[in-house]
Amino acid sequence: MASSRQCYLGIVPHQLNPIHLAYEWFGVVWLEEEHQFPVIIGYWFANERTEILENAKLSGCSHWIEVCDHYILMNMYQSIRKKQSDEDWNHRSRLSIRTMFKSPWKEASPGLYIIKSRDTYPLHASAVLKKKFFVWLEHAAVCETEEQLRAFMGRVHAEHQDMARKRGFLKKVDKST
Structure with missing residues (x-):
């Protein structure tokens, strides 16, 4: 049939x-x-x-x-x-090496940055990780509201705190003592 x-x-x-x-x-x-x-x-x-x-x-x-x-x-x-x-969340890419020599990355300290494409919603949000010699686009999202942007930021924070802890950069602190 x-x-x-x-x-x-x-x-x-x-x-x-x-x-x-x-x-x-x-x-x-x-x-x-x-x-x-x-x-x-x-x-x-x-x-x-x-x-x-x-x-x-x-x-x-x-x-x-x-x-x-x-x-x-x-x-x-x-x-x-x-x-x-x-x-958008899972695709990680290294930005061009020239990025390191252009503003704002030339002056930025190594670390994780959240960048908004504009001040009005909807907007693109990106989590960018600057290392000593490279700049990485770690995560991206389309946010239609402030709530969605805050959720993206929270997810980025949680993921990268967990990664740092696994690599031994952060130690879990016991607050009960």
Whole structure:
């Protein structure tokens, strides 16, 4: 028995584009097969709904059923954003060696720094670790609120305190004595 593959398209307005930090139209195209989880073919952010439709056509899916169920579409959006957040947290990269010779890193003492991309929300937050000869981007996050920024800072603090303790840089202090 052959399984049928059906293409679906969903579009919702006013979702956060994590790259541009703007609220835009969000569109997603996915496939469903009998008794299988949905497989996302592509997703896009755009200023206009018509741009999403054009991108959906370019994805190779020429016929689809449009889904307007807000719950389904928000689950898709949140699933994509969760995966992006996990990647932002786990992707560690060394910045160019030239970074060490440019402001503000040239003057900065070695240590862990939290940097905001701007003063208004939403914003990008980054945890940057300056060592003697290198600068590392340790973690990043998109924060829509002050609460999310504080949670990011708390998570960075907890992770790096735990790392320092494991490497013997910090000793656990018993406060009961």
